[in-house]
Amino acid sequence: MLVHWEGVPMSLVGSDPDLSVLGLPESLDEVDAAGLGEVVVQARRAGALMEWHRLRAMAEVFERLVAPFMDSDQRVYDAHARAANEIAMMVGRSQAGVETELMDAAHLFAGLPHVAQCLHDGVIGGGHIRTVIARTALVGGQEYAPLVDQELADALRRQGSWSLQRLRDVCDRIVFRHDPAAVRERRKAAEEGRRVWAENATDGMAILHASMTAENVRVAAARIDALASSVCESDPRRDGARRSDAVFALLSGELFECQCDRGDDCDATVPAPAMVQATEAQVIIHVITEAATLEEPEPEPEAAEAAVAESDSVDKSGPEPTTKRAYSPRHSGVGFMDGYGVISGDYVRELAQRTGAVIRALRS
Template identity: 30%
Template sequence: MSVTLEGQAGATVTVEDGDIVVRIVMPAVSDGDDADDAALLLFAARADSFQGFMMWERYAAAHKLWRRKVESVSTALDDQGDLREDQGEYDVFTRVYDPLCQTAASYATVAGVKQFTAELFIDRAISCMERVPEVGSLMRDGVLIPLWFHAALEQTEAVTDEEVLAVIDAEAATALREAGQLSKTRVIEIVQAIVAEHDPEAARVARETAKVGKRVVVEPVDADLAELKVTASVEDTTLALNSINSAMAGACSKDPRTTQERRSAAAIALLTGALFTCECDDPECEARGGVDAAAQCAKVVLHAIVRRESLTGESDTPAYLDGHGPISAEHARDIAARFDTTVRDLDLGELLDRTSQPSDGYRPTAACAVAVRAVHGRCTHPGCDMPAWKCDLDHVVEYDHDNPAAGGATCPCNLNPKCRFHHGLKTHVAGWVDDQIVDANGVIWTEVTTPEGVTVRSRALNGWLLPELGLIPCRHDDAAGSARPEAEPEPQRRLTRAAAKHRYRMRIRALNRRNGVVRHAAVVAAGEPPF
């Protein structure tokens, strides 16, 4: 068996005559070579791919041990389930120390871990080999590192119907393999959406079961501090956190407390009805006298995107709760029925006529902005999980304020959410280039190229929620003039700095797109590894 590792050119894991041979190409080290920098970056970031293969093999070995324990118990029992008289010692074994417990005890002894840790390992091994073997194969192939596989596994624990689980396993494996760059959050939300769609009953039971877990607990931390824990529904906790963050915004920038200290003070002010005060030394700071924390929260909004047919009960397509992730259609209907919920229609047909505001071509319409945030779900920079409604909407190809028709359209094909940090990284740090492509099937892809020349591609996280968005024809000739004031005359030079940067980025994007076509063709031609 031979596996080619994801993201590592020339890297393979091979099983030869009972030996596991790991081959990872070490990057050449020399000064001043961008290619060397790219190789170093890839090695540092993705040389862990082989760990998934090793974990899969460990799980396979543990699963075989467990199966043998199960078979040994089966042979000790007769057809009626009574113990054989000559093997009475199996009574305790079968009633208390079941095969999983016994296998885990042996593993714990040799691995030097606690029984609970060992049982978790054996349980994951069984799930990898029997419950979700297709998702498990992604770990074997280096698509998922063990941490991501465990995150995916947790999302399927409530599914008990074997036939439904098999469908979820197959669809999740396909979606994860085709998602491009992954992270723990992306893995969780991709699998969550598939589980919520195919097993809404499990989602309902899980929600009902979770209700009994709602509680408020105070636990001491030390002599001076205690920890207040509130367990509630995802929408209530998300709304509560947003309210706390909104209240703490009442302090000025000179407040000497850390973010967490201010957040703690704001939470207590909200709970007790007290004023939230700024602790700066500025006598002119209005917040020193106290800010009504509750009044600060009046502007807090929680966004949930749901298809109309799911809201009416005609479909079980999941919804997406900003800051949390996919939720079941039933959960979305419950949120919509709350007294404090406002339901607004999102008409994607409006995007056929206009995607930018009539008075300012730089700014998207409300429908365009909501659609873009909804389809991406989070900051589009790989590895970042900042919720989309807390991000800026960035023009991937820079908007030309002097000549809007020249490029940088305000359109779903050219807009995506970026958190303030990654937006600034792209704008102000040399060498970072991003791109956005809508393929022939309407799938929206984002690409980020690092200064070292490594390009990472990711699929829009929530394409399943708004599949029509990528199929809407673009009309970039409707861009109105920008409402921004005219800039000062540019220096007399052949190209302005902005124009030079724009030209450089366009060249990089064109090169990446050409290379992307070649990479995709190579993947299609290669097919599955030769197992």
């Protein structure tokens, strides 16, 4: 069990670190304008290095206190919860959040060591590494994991900026090349986990969240915009406020009205929420894919039977074989949704079957 940080002198906890060790100046008073940019770059690298050390320590906690009980279905959960609880009390975070981070850190250093080194070297930051971990969660334990790790690390070290969208797309493309089934499984899990939840904000406000498929978000957003934009130019609300009121009207069925003070001179034509038709809320989603992806993939019984036969032939007394997924060489395809990124072939076919979908051949 971890040891609480009780009895640590407050002077030690609150003491300022030696910034020179990280290559940072103690004061910015003597730094000129050009030097400030260098300080920003070095501080970013230092932050990435500190994040690497933090996650490395989390991975070590998992390795020492949780991994030894992995063969016991009951004790592994006890060990995991106990370790997370100790760290959560130290850093003032929820136990559930720390439990997830312990697993993420273990996945990073055990399955993606080259990517972890990119964090250590300041190539990427903490926000990037969380995206990488999330997009490669199903890679752990697979025989192709070292290839994904190396290819992703090579991509990260190429010159250029990394937005989270671009990073997600690169991760998906690399994983898909090695295991199309992983992308399909993640898509299925994400769709099954869609939900609606609310949280309180400050000053009497609250926030309503909803997760759904990307195309449904586009449709919902278009209806919201169509209703919100039906007011006249004298409506005093900001765009965000009008869209918020439009969401409530669409969900509750209450009347959405223009709030200008022009009276009978108001020229707004505001439809009832239930009457916001598709013609008023047109949605265009561009998806690029190969023609073969639109065809339903052939069933894969032969691949599954081969995997079962292989597992039966393995010497049960020897070490446990590397986890493998069974899928045929002819995978189900892949697509790219504009404004979103890489999507699986199953998702492409779902979009193609929606009412009103238009399929055109692109010629160079």
